[in-house]
Amino acid sequence: MIKVIQKKAGAARLIALLTAAIVIMTACLINVSATLAAANDIVVRLECESGISEARTVEAGQTKPLTAFSLNQAYSSKPAIAKIDYTPGSGINNIEVTGVEAGVASVSYSTKTGILSVLLYQVTDNGNVSAYTIRDGGEAYFSEPGVTKASPVGVTAGNRDRIEWRSTNTGVATVDESGDITATGLGAAIVIGSFTDKWGVDRDLHVLVGVGVVLSDSDLGRLLELIKEGERVLADEADNYTVDSLEALAGAVAGGKEALDGSGSSEQEILDAIGALESALGGLESKPVLPPGVIGPDVNGNYYKPVGDPANIFEVVDGNGDSLDPQEYVYSESGDPVGECEDNRPADKEDGMYYVEDPEGSNIYKKVEGEGGLKDSPAVWGGPDGAFGTADDEEVSMFEDGTYWVHVGQNVWQEVTGPYELGELTGGGPDESPVTSPAQPVVLVDGKYYIGPLGPKDDPYYYGDKLVGGDGLLNSTAGALHGTDEKYYLVGGKMTNKRPITEGKPANGNILSAKDAGDSSDWVEIARNGDYSLIVRKDYINIKGSNYGNPLFQCDIYTGGKYVGSSVQSAINKWFTGVGIEAGADKLSKDARLRDFTVENNAIGEIGSGPGANGFGSGLSKPTHTHNGKDSNVAFALSYGEAANYVSKSYKGADNEDKPSSSAAAANFGKVNLLKGNKLHDSLWLRSPGTSSGTMSALGFDGRVYQRLTGGANGEAAMVHPALWVETAIFDK
Secondary structure (H helix, E strand, O other): OOOOOOOOHHHHHHHHHHHHHOOOOOOOOEEEEEEEEEOOEEEEEEEEOOOOOOOEEEEEOOEEEEEEEEEEEEEEOOOOOEEEEOOOEEEEEEEEEEEOOOEEEEEEEEEOOOOEEEEEEEEEOOOOEOEEEEEHHHEEEEOOOOOEEOOOEEOOHHHHHHOEEEEOOOOOEEEOOOOOEEEOOOEEEEEEEEEEEOOOOEEEEEEEEEEOOOHHHOHHHHHHHHHHHHHHHHHHOHHHEOHHHHHHHHHHHHHHHHHHHOOOOOHHHHHHHHHHHHHHHHOOOEOOOOOOOOEOOOOOOOEEEEOOOOOOEEEEEOOOOOEEEEEEEEEOOOOOOOOOHHHOEEEEEEOOEEEEEOOOOOOEEEEEOOOOOEOOOOEEEOOOOOOOOOOOOEEEEEOOOOOEEEEEEOOEEEEEEEOOEEOOOEEOOOOOOOOOOOEOOEEEEOOEEEEEEEOOOOOOEEEEEOOOOOOOOOOOEOOEOOOOEEEEEEEOOEEEOOOOOOOOEEOOOOEEOHHHHOOOOOEEEEEEEOOEEEEEEOOOOOOOOOOOOOHHHHOEEOOOOOOOOOHHHHHHHHHHHOOOOOOOOOOOOOOOHHHHHEEEEOHHHOOOOOOOOOOOOOOOOOEEEEEOOOOOOOEEOEOHHHHHHHOOOEEEOOOOOEEEOOHHHHHHHHOOOOOOOOHHHOEEEEOOOOOOOOOOEEEEOOOEEEOOOOOOOOOOEEEOOOEEEEEHHHHOO
C-alpha cells in the first residue's frame, strides 16, 4: 500500500508523479511518508513495514549470530545478499550471517536430531537512498533552450551518485549525473532517476520538464494523470467492473508507462497512449448486481453458487442465480471458483453426494467430503464406457501401493489397469489384500470363485470355500489352503471334493498297517485313481478253520474258468463280510477301519486275463463314488492287467514276449509276501473273465504275471490275496 501524507493542496501534481512512479517489489511493502519541509518542498522517507513475516534484519557489512543446537548443515539462498559461515558439531553452535547488499535471502539449517529450520533475513544498506526531497512540485520550467537548472529532486550528498538519470527526449532536455537539467529545445519531456533504496527495492523518480510550454496543458502531463487514474481503479475499484474491461485498462496502463518511460517516444506515440487510456477508462463496464450467494463472473463469464455442504462444490448458474439445464457443478480445491477458475473441475452429483474425477483422465471418481477434500477410498470406477453414473460403474478400493481394485465378491478382486480396463481375477489371500498376497488364476464355477487349475495338467485341482458352512471368502493362495477353504475337482462342470475317476496310476510308497486297517495283515498300496487307492493284502487269507496257517491247506482251487461264482470269489466275500465262514478262519473285524473307507467298484464285471492290444490285457477296475463298508464283491482278486501294471516284475505282452514292469510295480511286488516252494502255493489268484468262461492267470513268486495257469476249465491251487478300492484318506493319521 503506497501512503502519501499530503500537507499542501498545491502538491496534487507531485502526488500523481509519486503514485505513478514508485515500483513496489516483493521484498517488502513500502510506506512512502511525505512531510512538508519548506514552502514548496516535500521530503519523502522510504520505510519498510510488515512486509516479511518474522523477518530478521542485518545491515550490509554487519554480522549477526544465529544459534543452533547440534548443527549439521546450513545454506543461504542468496549468498550475494546474505552470506553465512558455520562449523557443524554437537552442542550449541553459531551460524554467522553477514549482510552483503540490500535485499532478502533465506537461511536454512538442519540439525543432527532431524530438525530443519528456514529463516528470512532482510539486509538493509544505509548507504543507499532512504529519503529524498521534491522541490517545485516535481516540475522544471524553462522559458527557452540553453538554460540549466538544478534538479528538483534532492538527496544527501553521501548518496547523490546512487541515482542514475536519463531523459526520455534529449531534443527537449538533457540531464547530467547529478540530476541537473538543461533545456535543449521547445516542448515537454520526462527526466527519470533510477535508484535502489536501503531495503533493496528498485525505484524510479519522474520529473516533468517544460521548455516554452505550459506543462498543465502538455500531452505528457495528461498521460501522467491518466496512468495515475488507471492504477487507482485497478488497485481500489477492481471489484466494481467486469474482468474484460479491467484487462483492457491494465493493458492501456502498461502501454502508457512504456510511452512515458521510453526514450525518444514520438508525439504520436504519446497521443496514442493517451487515447488508449481514455478509451479504457471510459469503457469500464460495471458488474451486474448479483443475487445473494452468487459470485462471478470469471474470465469465461460463468457465475457460481456454493452448495454449502460439502465445501468447495459450486453450482454453475446464470447471472440471476438460476440453475442451468441440465444442472452443472464444479469442484474448486481453493474454494474460489472465480479467481482460480482455471483449476475448476467438473463435479457429478449422485444420490445427494458429489464426485470428482481424480486424477483427471483416470476414470476414478472420488467423493467430496464435508470439509471439501476428496476421499481416496472407496471411490467409483466409471466402467468401460468412461461415464460416471451409468450402469457399468463399480466401487473401487485403494490399497497401500496406490492401486485401485474392484471387489467382485468372495475376496476376489480385479485391478483397474487403465481408465477403461480391468485386470485378471485375483484372490486377496488370507489378509484379503490382492496387493500383498495376490492369488491367480481364479475361475468362476456355478457362482463361486476358485483358485486354479493347480497341479499337473492331467490331474488338476482347485481351492475354494466350503460349499456348505464356509465363511463365503476365497482366502487361499495357489500355494496353500486358508480359512474355511477346501480342495476341489472339476467334474462335469461342477465342483466336487472327490477327485474324478479316470485310469489308475501306479503308486509306490504307502503301507497300511494291520492295526490301522483293523485286519491281521498289512496292506500294500499299488495304484491310485482320483482320491482312491487300490490296495492288496500283504499276506494270504486263511480260508479254512482246520489246519489254520498251513499253506498246504489254505490254497483254493479256481475252477470253472470264470470269477463269478468261483471258490475264490466266495472265499474273499466270506473273509470281508464274516458271513458263512468256517469257524476259526480269517475274517475282517466288524469295526475294521477298512470297512469305513472301502468303496464300491466295477471289478466283478471286468474281463481279467489275456494280453490285450496294450500288452496288459483288459480288466483294470475302477472305484465308484458310493461308500460301502459291508457288502459282498467290494473285495476282489486282481486281474492280469492290474498285476502287470501295479504289482509285478514282468509280464507277457501281446507279442508273447516277457517285458519288464514299471519300477513302481516292481517295488510294490517286493512288499507282497508270496510263499516260495510248492508251485501250487506260490502265487496270487488273478481273476479270469468275470461272467464268462475263459482262462485264469496268476502272479508267481518270481514276480512274473502268467497269462494262464492251465488250459481249459481245470483248476489250479493258489493262495488268496484280496484287493480293495479304498479312499486314499485311510492313510491319514
